Amino acid sequence: GIVFLAAAVLGFVARRIGLPAVVGYLMVGLVGFQLLPEASRPDEEFVRLLADVGVVLLLFEVGIELDVGRLRREHRSLLLASPLQIVTSTVLAGAALTLFGQPIEVALVLGLCVAMSSSVVVVNITRSVTRRTNKVTELSLLGWSLLQDLSGVIVGAIVLAIWNAEERPPLEAMVGLGLFFALAIVAARLFPIVLGRLRHYPDLFLLVSIASGLIGAGIGSVVFGIPLALAAFVAGLVIADSPMAGEARRRLLPFRDVFAVLFFVSVGSLLQPEALLNGFEWVFIFVGLMLVFKTGVIYAYSKIGGMERPSQIATGLAQMGEFSFVLVSLVFVAGDVSPELYAGLLATITLTIGASAVAVRLPVKGWVRGSDEHHDQPSSATAAS
Secondary structure, three states: OHHHHHHHHHHHHHHHOOOOHHHHHHHHHHHHHHHOOHHHOOOHHHHHHHHHHHHHHHHHHHHHHOOHHHHHOOOHHHHHHHHHHHHHHHHHHHHHHHOOOOOHHHHHHHHHHHHOOOHHHHHHHHHOOOOOOOHHHHHHHHHHHHHHHHHHHHHHHHHHHHHOOOOOOHHHHHHHHHHHHHHHHHHHHHHHHHHHHOOOOHHHHHHHHHHHHHHHHHHHHHOOOOOHHHHHHHHHHHHHOOOOHHHHHHHHHHHHHHHHHHHHHHHHHOOOHHHHHHOHHHHHHHHHHHHHHHHHHHHHHHHHOOOOOHHHHHHHOOOOOHHHHHHHHHHHHOOOOOHHHHHHHHHHHHHHHHHHHHHOOOOOOOOOHHHHHHHOOOOHHHHHO
16 A cells, blocks of 8 residues: 555656656655565565566557557558668667677667667657647657567567577577467457457456456466567457457556556666666666667668658657566566666666657757648649649
């Protein structure tokens, strides 16, 4: 009870000063757990169990939210540009991180953290009353971020297979991923029918929806050796393309929010406070990598693809997001990155989310919504003729 109340208070404070509520949740774990007497602190395995349930429900809901049907209708250049950007940014940022002493497999995981943006932030940018985007740019931003999520799962599965190569050969991991996707395709045909039958029974609908996320993630992790978070995302995709997707997401959100708080609080409790001060140099490193190897790459690919306002697209995607947080938390909990690096990346996620949300609204020439009216109406010369 105290944890939830503290999360509500600090989450409110974070939002009032313009930061995501997740910063407040992290502070509950970071500060609150440290204030507890050592004999009263929860067992570390218990904390990780809460984190596992939280991350499964988080990624399961993100998978439900992904509109696969809409992605099929996107412009061809966008369908190519976003996956290429994920691969390019992951490889370049990963190569750079090896120069800072990171093993290649860990560097690639961190490179993918740099490559991914926040779909939540992008949605907020395109729906804001004060936005300076036009309809075409909003569609590009949303399509790019959603394609990032989809291609990021595939790249993440490959990267995490390399990361776990000592425990499981990469080829075996790829076979397991393929079999799991095949099972997901079958489930995508059958499961929406079950949910449709339960639509008028809210309690049963909620229980079966949650069970599908947990069981899907469990099967992917235990049977096929896929990381829990990625398996949960795929389990969400099973429902995403069905008429039940909106209903499942609406009923799952309150339940998900409760465990999401526990996830962020539990991860914050694993972070050492002194690491926040000692890891500040990593903030400069990750911001630099993001500006050069993600923002620059997005600008180049959108320019080559002939998209409108490539600089605004690059600015709107210039942040690290939820998936980056999950990835770095996985390697941190496994003990493969230092507390200083973990703290630096968490700070970078927070700073870039705030900075991109502000920067994309700046009154830059060519970003004003009215400047693109010629796409919808004839020019004065044409009208006069």
